[in-house]
Amino acid sequence: MLSLLKTSVLVFLLAAVANSTPIEKKHDKYIAYPIEHFEPSLIGKRYESESFDEGGARYITKLKIGSNKQEVLVMIDTGSWNLNFPSVDAKCQGRKCAAGTTFDPSESTTFKNLSIFSRSYYGGGGSVQVSGFKSTDDLYLDDGKKLPDFEFNLLNATFYPRGIFGIGYITNDNISYIEATKKAGYINKAGFSIYTGSDHKGTFLLGGVDKAKYEGELALYDTHLAIPGKSITTSNGTVLPFPSVLALDTGSAGLILDPPIVDQIFKEVRDEKGKISCDIALAGNKSFTFDLGQGVEIDVPYSDAFYWNADKTACNTRIEKTGHHGATQNVGIPLIKHIFLTNNYDTGKLGVAPVRYTDESDIVDFWF
């Protein structure tokens, strides 16, 4: 009896000590989606054509939609604002859509057709089209929680190989996944982070920042997904200042830069016949340096921007020109894969730092 009493007193004392020195509360109000950093050329011929929509890598994740939690693969796109994916009988690039990319509304008891036809245009010239009917259904998170009646476009036709999960800034919480997740109470702040590892896998995090996944301190900018970068330096040391902001676009496989910048970059990699040469571009482990201001410098290897075609007869590039001098530049995966990117939509603060490849994780809530 006595010994039990002693133990209780001891436990009480320990509890008192613990209470007087508060331990930082672990953040658990976040949602993590795995990202597959999908390189089209790795999975076969069909994707080797380097058109705007198919070229280069993509960030792909899986959503669970409808009462029977159908799994649908979608591309994460910071450059657009809503969710769309093909219906079972839709056409993707004129063909039947690939397995795992479509949704069958007849199998979900909670699906609602809003019967409003919608056509969206993607890409610089607005040349890439998707069309379908506005609809709603429940979206499920991995732990079984749901976002009720989330609005999306159920497509009958798309020029992309799969749906687009637009996570750009918009305040309408019917169609913004990030705002809807906050409204449902699953996260504290309407913000996200994107990390890609060296193994082409990564994490799309809602409501948190993984402090283990970047080097140094985050540089913070007052913006939703566009930053005033300073300059790009080519491998031979030419410093080319950016005349306009850089929109950070995970839906883009390329680097769409101001015309004089692109002219200079290409000039340095042309052969004597004036053609862009992979022999020149890929020799000697060249890299660009993006100076994003605030002391953040990101190296991007030329091999992320130039690559041989399938039979090694021509050198392709992921660098393009904007429509005119001074227009917003658009930087996609060749840059984004080398950074940790996070944006708090509530405060309009965006954070960037060089990525740190690690399995460690230290997820905290937004502090900025």
Ligand SMILES: *[C@@H]1O[C@H](CO)[C@@H](O)[C@H](O)[C@H]1NC(C)=O
């Ligand atoms: C949604 O409604 C439109 C217009 O009424 C119709 O054409 C379309 O087939 C419907 N889609 C589904 C999946 O029910």
Ligand SMILES: *[C@@H]1O[C@H](CO)[C@@H](O)[C@H](O)[C@H]1NC(C)=O
């Ligand atoms: C998609 O639906 C629209 C509107 O009903 C129609 O005009 C278009 O032809 C359809 N596309 C395909 C590929 O079925």
Ligand SMILES: *[C@@H]1O[C@H](CO)[C@@H](O)[C@H](O)[C@H]1NC(C)=O
């Ligand atoms: C969101 O959806 C609800 C229910 O359909 C509707 O009443 C409301 O107007 C919508 N809000 C916006 C901003 O579209």
Ligand SMILES: *[C@@H]1O[C@H](CO)[C@@H](O)[C@H](O)[C@H]1NC(C)=O
């Ligand atoms: C870089 O290359 C360009 C084009 O060939 C040339 O004009 C420029 O002088 C070079 N700069 C250096 C530092 O070598």
Ligand SMILES: *[C@@H]1O[C@H](CO)[C@@H](O)[C@H](O)[C@H]1NC(C)=O
């Ligand atoms: C190429 O350059 C990068 C830094 O720009 C360096 O980390 C890497 O080790 C270099 N690789 C080779 C093969 O020299």
